[in-house]
Each structure stands twice: as C-alpha cells, then as structure tokens.
Amino acid sequence: NAGVMQNPRHLVRRRGQEARLRCSPMKGHSHVYWYRQLPEEGLKFMVYLQKENIIDESGMPKERFSAEFPKEGPSILRIQQVVRGDSAAYFCASSFGTGDTYEKLFFGSGTQLSVL
Amino acid sequence: AQKITQTQPGMFVQEKEAVTLDCTYDTSDQSYGLFWYKQPSSGEMIFLIYQGSYDEQNATEGRYSLNFQKARKSANLVISASQLGDSAMYFCAMRGPYSGGGADGLTFGKGTHLIIQP
Numbered sequence: 001n002a003g004v005m006q007n008p009r010h011l012v013r014r015r016g017q018e019a020r021l022r023c024s025p026m027k028g029h030s031h032v033y034w035y036r037q038l039p040e041e042g043l044k045f046m047v048y049l050q051k052e053n054i055i056d057e058s059g060m061p062k063e064r065f066s067a068e069f070p071k072e073g074p075s076i077l078r079i080q081q082v083v084r085g086d087s088a089a090y091f092c093a094s095s096f097g098t099g100d101t102y103e104k105l106f107f108g109s110g111t112q113l114s115v116l
Numbered sequence: 117a118q119k120i121t122q123t124q125p126g127m128f129v130q131e132k133e134a135v136t137l138d139c140t141y142d143t144s145d146q147s148y149g150l151f152w153y154k155q156p157s158s159g160e161m162i163f164l165i166y167q168g169s170y171d172e173q174n175a176t177e178g179r180y181s182l183n184f185q186k187a188r189k190s191a192n193l194v195i196s197a198s199q200l201g202d203s204a205m206y207f208c209a210m211r212g213p214y215s216g217g218g219a220d221g222l223t224f225g226k227g228t229h230l231i232i233q234p
Contacts, residue, residue, distance in 0.1 A: 093222075
C-alpha cells in the first residue's frame with residue numbers, strides 16, 4: 001500500500017544546473033500538489049495538477065520553474081538554472097480530487113534540494 | 117485570502133503531560149476544513165486530524181483532539197499523555213472551497229516545534 005513516492009530524497013545541484021523532482025501519487029489519486037518549505041517555515045503552495053492539465057500554478061515562480069503530470073508516469077517539478085535561493089524541501093501531495101474541503105492531502109517524504 | 121497563525125514557535129513539555137498547540141485562522145469562506153500535520157525530524161508530513169467548519173463536535177483521533185472554537189476562529193490541537201515520539205514540528209492548515217482563482221490545496225501556518233522531555 002504505497003503512499004506518495006518522491007525521488008530523489010536528496011538532490012545536490014550546482015548553480016545553473018537543472019533540477020528534476022519526481023512524484024508518484026498514491027494509487028487511485030489523480031490530483032497532485034507541489035509545495036515548497038523553506039527552513040523554519042510552513043509549506044507554501046506552488047502548483048496543482050491533474051493528469052495532463054495544470055489546474056492552478058499561482059504559487060509557482062514565473063521563470064525557471066515548470067511542472068507537469070503526464071498521462072503516464074510521475075509528476076515532475078523542473079527547476080532550470082538553479083540558484084542558491086532554490087535550496088529548500090519540496091513536497092508533493094496527492095488526493096482523489098473530489099474538491100471537498102474536507103478532503104485530506106497525503107504527502108510524500110519530500111525532496112531536499114541543495115544548491116551549491 | 118486565507119491565513120493561518122501559529123503563535124508558539126517552540127514548546128517544551130514534560131513527558132505524559134497534555135499539550136495544547138495554538139492555531140488561529142482567518143477566512144471569509146463559510147465552508148472550510150482545518151487540518152493538523154506532524155513533521156518529525158525525518159521530514160515527512162504526517163496527517164493527524166481534521167475538523168470541518170460545519171462539524172458540531174470536536175474531532176478526535178486517538179490521543180489527538182481538536183479544540184474547535186468557530187466564533188474565535190481557533191483550532192487548537194490537544195495531545196493527551198504526551199510521549200517522547202511526539203517531538204516534532206506541528207503544522208496547522210486550512211482548506212477552503214475551490215474558487216477557481218486560488219489554490220485548491222492547503223494554506224499552512226509556520227508551525228510549532230514541540231519537544232517532549234523525559
């Protein structure tokens with residue numbers, strides 16, 4: 001009964017490189033959310049996706065960041081030309097997507113991105 | 117816009133004592149959900165408990181209960197008989213109805229770092 005799977009667990013990149021973070025939702029879940037957590041902070045919403053569709057990317061920086069959730073395979077959060085300020089923990093969550101305000105989001109263990 | 121405030125950055129509590137973690141929220145929505153998550157040092161986010169805005173009774177899940185005071189817009193987490201394994205960050209979060217223009221997800225507070233002492 002696998003939960004939300006994120007990989008890698010830790011990712012180290014040098015400034016200017018690309019970072020690709022992967023998220024496989026829980027079985028049966030078709031909605032994926034990406035959050036970013038800076039040290040000593042709560043999680044901040046970035047983007048909300050359904051299969052092959054971005055529902056809401058209002059929390060996503062306008063440049064260098066992109067996300068996708070293809071018909072097959074995991075959701076990918078891509079950060080191009082990383083900078084030190086991108087260093088953070090990135091969490092993925094999934095849900096059935098009922099839209100119910102009481103619907104729980106299940107989180108993965110996160111990817112810790114460190115930019116050197 | 118939704119906002120969650122957790123005023124306790126850190127707390128030290130003796131093992132076996134009860135703990136109350138504060139959470140206040142601000143929203144113009146009539147229908148919303150309130151959630152508590154635990155984040156141990158390993159980093160994962162663990163769902164603990166939720167309360168619906170229309171629920172008349174306070175939610176309970178084992179040693180966790182939610183003291184929901186709608187008029188005061190507070191949703192405090194109560195942990196009874198604390199254990200060493202309860203040491204972690206605790207986040208209060210809220211979810212409102214999807215309006216089409218905002219995030220259909222959770223708005224988080226900054227968290228409370230709880231340390232249980234033997």
